[in-house]
Amino acid sequence: MPKTFWFSMEKVWNFCIFFQVRPLYAGFDNMRLSLNESVLLWPMPAHVTRGKSILALASGFAFGQADGQHISATLTQAFSRYIDIIYEQHSLFQVVSSGLDIPVLEKLLVSLDSSTEELEFEVDESYTLKVPDPSNPNIASLQAATVYGALHGLETFSQLVDYDYSSRSLQIARTPWIIEDYPRFPYRGLLIDTSRHYQPVESIKRVIDSMSFAKLNVLHWHIVDEEAFPIEIPSYPGLWNGAYSYKERYNIEDASEIVEYARARGIHVMPELDVPGHAASWGLGYPQLWPSPQCNEPLDVSKEFTFDVIDGILKDFKKIFPFKFAHLGGDEVDTSCWKNSPVIESWLTSHNLTAQDAYASFVIRAQEIAMKHGFEPVNWEETFNIFPSQLSKQTVVHNWYQSGTCPRAVKAGLRCIMSDQGTWYLDHLDVPWDKFYLTEPHLDITDAAEQELVIGGEVCMWGETVDASDILQTIWPRAAAAAERLWSPLSMTEQGISEETLRRLQTFRCLLNRRGIPAAPVLSFWGTYVFGRVAPSEPGSCFSQ
């Protein structure tokens, strides 16, 4: 156990002692007061000012678009979702605000600068929320460059609304609020892995819902791996014979539905095809892709058929996944199956290639195929570590293995995504929320132009021990800590964690629970350590666990 881990544990433990349930929550008025003193939003917006007034939502409270605007279908759907969220999270039947001696909010009106509904990478996600708008005390205004900024504004608005039990009304405390907000990084990702365990479509949709609450915006879909190939590829229909079972499969309609479901929530879906390693399951449909029946990966580098299949998959992917990037893997390639196959060995010799050369040429060729189909390639860091100069200049290097990769990649002029396994791998259950929070994608990168090349970061939910029964509680709340690091200004997150951070994250976790997302306790102890995905160890309030 590294010493830094012990230190961070000590801090968390101190918080825990501080946050004993009863002392804190004895006397609701005190609690409400102190809750009102904090800005309980997650992730924290870039700029917040607020006042000392209070507003109740009117009985017919509604979302709408400002007069004369092109009606956005995406926004109309979102209005309906957020009406449900605002009403359901407080479990009330009716908004009874008549008779209250406080002003009411009748509407939230959205104005968009652009009518485009296309979700492009680096789309403007900024928004300005005023509750109420200075021009009208009964109307809140949400202004955004695009509908995708407006979605974030609706989420922020929903987090301002509280249920008042005595009046049975929905209220917003500390008005007027003026919130100007925008993300720090354009790429704020979460990886899911549907090869080690199949995730039903319903389960993936819940992941997407929850990502939108934390303002994450890229679902990196590690669809296939050596264990299973669950997705339909019309060009090579035998491939999904590699699924675990007949029922554990995605047809192209499923995949398209997931992409559209995500888009409607401002989330890109990046497909991954991890080649040439991590691909043994391909051969259950096409055994000729295996170096030999006994030695099943990496994919046979010597056959044109291998690249035909990759071409077919990426051609089919392009019809399903509009995202700019495709992930081509390239990690953990052990070439011994190539060297042990007489046919491949003689092919290597006749082409005057070492196995390492062949690995590089395989990756480069896959990149060329991806680019031909209109994708920019993302590759795991081994490709950069081993043959940096051969990679396409369009490559995005995906760090995972070690610290220091992004600094080297951006110095070489390539873009980078940070996913340091020591702190941003969600399957590492021993990494507590504060380590996720304290991870900085710009670490050791001081040059502004180089910093620009770090497009963001991603937390990775590898699927070895994660199926539909535990994926959400393994992801949350720890992913939220990374989400704030990726969204909020560095000036805010570099302050580190405090009681206020913990309290806000606990509040966000309880919000997820109310919305049906089974986020685990923030302070979930395994013995005396805070772990991910641990049941609460004793009775207590959601807000203190």
Add this chain to the structure above:
Amino acid sequence: MPKTFWFSMEKVWNFCIFFQVRPLYAGFDNMRLSLNESVLLWPMPAHVTRGKSILALASGFAFGQADGQHISATLTQAFSRYIDIIYEQHSLFQVVSSGLDIPVLEKLLVSLDSSTEELEFEVDESYTLKVPDPSNPNIASLQAATVYGALHGLETFSQLVDYDYSSRSLQIARTPWIIEDYPRFPYRGLLIDTSRHYQPVESIKRVIDSMSFAKLNVLHWHIVDEEAFPIEIPSYPGLWNGAYSYKERYNIEDASEIVEYARARGIHVMPELDVPGHAASWGLGYPQLWPSPQCNEPLDVSKEFTFDVIDGILKDFKKIFPFKFAHLGGDEVDTSCWKNSPVIESWLTSHNLTAQDAYASFVIRAQEIAMKHGFEPVNWEETFNIFPSQLSKQTVVHNWYQSGTCPRAVKAGLRCIMSDQGTWYLDHLDVPWDKFYLTEPHLDITDAAEQELVIGGEVCMWGETVDASDILQTIWPRAAAAAERLWSPLSMTEQGISEETLRRLQTFRCLLNRRGIPAAPVLSFWGTYVFGRVAPSEPGSCFSQ
């Protein structure tokens, strides 16, 4: 570890070896064939016959009521739910059955003998499902005495429908099906505990959804306990000061919404007021209920105010909970706080009562109050163990502590509910699914009239380590094993478990996952033991874990 546990583990382990993923699922056609050979329904219906044909659901497939029937609002809601379930669990966009060379099913028509929508205890839950109806090859018929039988029939129908990936159609294999079905016990319960941890309304609704899939029909809501008093009691509004926090509360609208949500799914809600022990949280609002500030339970037996409060709560409960029974607790009463309070001690003396007498008289008086408000009382077994002859003849004894309680209770002419903590406590994570399955409520009761007095059984999800993040995976799939014991004929369940049982339960667990219920793996190992609520230990298929 008792020897029987080892034996059951050995059996499960053998199954596990038998059910290795790849060998079993290599070749989908074989798998489909063998799946078709089994009746993959859970819980198993009383009588099933089937054929060798196949039907595809027509594009416009719909549920409806037979001509001339009173339109049931409950059924209309259920039709909409089951259309969603049938379509969503197979993740398809459209039902494309044209061009298939197999007959199509256009409708399922429901006939009800009674138009009542009232959910009474022992309502007729039987149904007969014919797919297709012998009179029309394109229509399935579902006949039931009441809408609550029809709901079970819809659930069974939904479990017959499978998605065919090649034709993109929904199909039912092995038609014609004729299923005649009815429950073995009228009381098939699940306890949830919202005192040790608050469960958001959304979380309770998911529990109710999942109960309906397993044909459980009583949600025993252990609302309050010593840790927290989360529910609003209009007669004594200070009581919910005992909630963990301002936000962790149910107002009466929430509670009523839960009751109606459950009713629409054929599920009763039984409230519990656990007196005189397990009630310390009451005093956060009314400290005079405590024997002393230092000694907070049992409730002060010497004050009339105590019984006024119980009266107020039960009066308010009657407006919310229409169920015939209210649970009055009565377990684990340690009377030392009474004996240590000079005021109570002198009250006992002046009334010539031992503390034990006072405990009995407290329980009896609570029973009288409950009966005055129209409830029949349920009490935990200590009340029967300690003062059997003083209990009302209307009492239902709720076994939990030891085996043999129900045999004694029914011999004494009282009704009984079986919840043996050794096998039906879901918080006992070391109890695997097969122990749940093999638990028999009629154990050691041979007289038919006495057997009749066992109204059923209940699995208990105590909340010490269960909040919204882990309740569903702690309940499922183990609760399903008990659900089959309580629903299916004894002639079937007394056969014990077999590979077929395990396979069916795994299939049901995967069905729950597809429907968004995060049921844990059936064979979830903790080391070499099968435990409840454990993450899958390695990659694999849902159907084999």
